[in-house]
Every structure is written in C-alpha cells, then in structure tokens.
Amino acid sequence: MEKGPRWDGVGTDEGAWAAWRLADMEPLDALHHLRAVIVAPHPDDEVLAAGGLMQRLAAAGAELIVVGVTDGEASHPRSPTVTPEALAARRAGERRQALSALGVVPTVIPVGLPDGEVSGQAPRLARCLEALLAHDSLCIAPWEGDGHPDHDAAGRTAAQVCAATGSPFLRCLIWTWHWATPGDERVPWGRGRRLDLTDAERDRKRRAVATFESQVAPLSDAAGDEVILTAAMLAHFDRPFEVFLQ
Numbered sequence: 473m474e475k476g477p478r479w480d481g482v483g484t485d486e487g488a489w490a491a492w493r494l495a496d497m498e499p500l501d502a503l504h505h506l507r508a509v510i511v512a513p514h515p516d517d518e519v520l521a522a523g524g525l526m527q528r529l530a531a532a533g534a535e536l537i538v539v540g541v542t543d544g545e546a547s548h549p550r551s552p553t554v555t556p557e558a559l560a561a562r563r564a565g566e567r568r569q570a571l572s573a574l575g576v577v578p579t580v581i582p583v584g585l586p587d588g589e590v591s592g593q594a595p596r597l598a599r600c601l602e603a604l605l606a607h608d609s610l611c612i613a614p615w616e617g618d619g620h621p622d623h624d625a626a627g628r629t630a631a632q633v634c635a636a637t638g639s640p641f642l643r644c645l646i647w648t649w650h651w652a653t654p655g656d657e658r659v660p661w662g663r664g665r666r667l668d669l670t671d672a673e674r675d676r677k678r679r680a681v682a683t684f685e686s687q688v689a690p691l692s693d694a695a696g697d698e699v700i701l702t703a704a705m706l707a708h709f710d711r712p713f714e715v716f717l718q
C-alpha cells in the first residue's frame with residue numbers, strides 16, 4: 473500500500489461505489505490456469521486486491537506465487553519508534569499470517585526492491601517475472617494507473633513481460649478506489665470484471681486483512697506512527713466482490 477501525493481483527503485466513500493454500477497460488471501472468467509503469479513508492490517496489496525481471487529484459484533488447483541516486490545519498509549518514514557528494518561520484518565510476519573488466514577499456501581518470492589523506488593529498478597522485477605511466467609501462467613498485478621508510483625511501475629513491468637511471454641494479465645485496483653470516483657474517465661471501466669465472493673471467502677479475507685496490524689492500526693500514539701489504512705479505505709476491500717481489469 474503506502475501513502476503518497478494522490479491520497480490526501482478522505483477519498484471516495486465506499487457508499488458511493490456501492491451505489492454505482494460495479495455490481496453490473498461482467499463476471500470474471502480467468503480461473504483455469506495451472507499457475508497464478510500475483511505481483512504485490514508492498515506486503516498487503518495482494519490480500520487487499522485479490523484475497524478472494526487467490527482463494528478461488530487455489531481451490532481450482534492453481535499453484536500460487538506471490539512476488540513481493542518490496543519489503544514495505546517505507547510505510548512510516550518518520551516513525552520515532554520503528555526502524556525501516558524492523559518494519560520490514562514485521563510486515564513479512566503479517567503477510568505470513570494473512571496468507572494463512574486466507575487458507576492459501578503460495579510460494580512467496582521476495583524481490584527486495586527499495587520501497588518507493590520500484591520504477592528505477594524495474595528491470596530486476598522484469599527478470600523475475602520472465603522466469604516465472606511460463607506454462608499457462610496468469611499474472612495479476614496492479615493496474616498501471618493505480619496511482620502509487622510503485623504500483624504503477626509494477627503494473628507497467630508486468631504488462632510488458634506478459635506481452636512478451638504471451639501470458640494473460642489481470643489488473644487489480646487498490647488506490648484507485650480512493651482517488652477515483654464512480655464513472656471516472658481516467659479508469660477503463662469497460663475492461664472491468666467482477667468476482668463475487670462467497671461468505672466464507674469474504675470472511676477469510678476480512679481476517680487476513682486484519683493481520684496487517686502495522687497498516688490498519690497506528691504503530692503508536694507518536695507523530696509519524698499514524699495509521700495507513702483507515703476504516704474508510706479498508707471498506708473498499710470488504711465488499712462481497714472484487715473487481716479486476718482485463
């Protein structure tokens with residue numbers, strides 16, 4: 473996740489999205505793959521955007537691979553209580569707990585690019601993806617316009633590698649739900665596909681998201697330790713469905 477210049481303010485209320493036509497989108501039909509490679513710029517992006525899809529793919533027998541692009545060490549750069557190294561370790565533990573709560577057992581591949589600087593080191597991510605995307609692999613990565621520089625760079629890189637390898641590419645949305653508005657012309661809604669979640673899938677996703685304590689709660693009461701994922705932001709990921717761009 474990680475905050476940045478496009479995410480000031482309260483963002484678009486989930487009620488506005490609920491009142492729009494997301495529920496009328498065509499259903500997602502991309503669940504017949506031997507392997508799914510989920511590109512997560514920061515630890516938690518994969519669960520927020522695709523925690524339901526990961527469960528569905530695993531149930532269908534797909535091998536899951538989570539590509540951890542960064543360790544997420546820069547979510548609280550002014551924290552007086554937690555060092556970047558300690559934060560990275562904490563977030564790795566939260567990810568393990570979250571994936572366990574989802575009931576999936578992916579292989580997690582840490583790429584270790586610097587948090588906030590994925591764009592400058594995109595070739596390293598590209599080489600990793602080139603090695604993984606083969607043999608009927610589905611790639612899931614943030615949409616190139618999601619609005620966080622790391623998300624956009626990871627999405628661009630994934631799109632390029634998918635085009636070169638002929639791999640199907642599914643784009644997920646994270647910060648888009650915050651800065652965009654229903655009908656926003658900057659978002660290619662026509663490519664939107666919806667995955668309805670069962671109550672059990674939604675419940676597991678909810679429990680998985682809650683394990684990211686360093687993001688969903690303040691690190692402390694001190695300035696610099698503020699919460700990253702507010703209740704208003706988290707509401708976007710508690711829907712009974714997930715949306716992807718094909």
Ligand SMILES: [Zn+2]
Binds near residue numbers: 473474513514517623
């Ligand atoms: Zn992120």
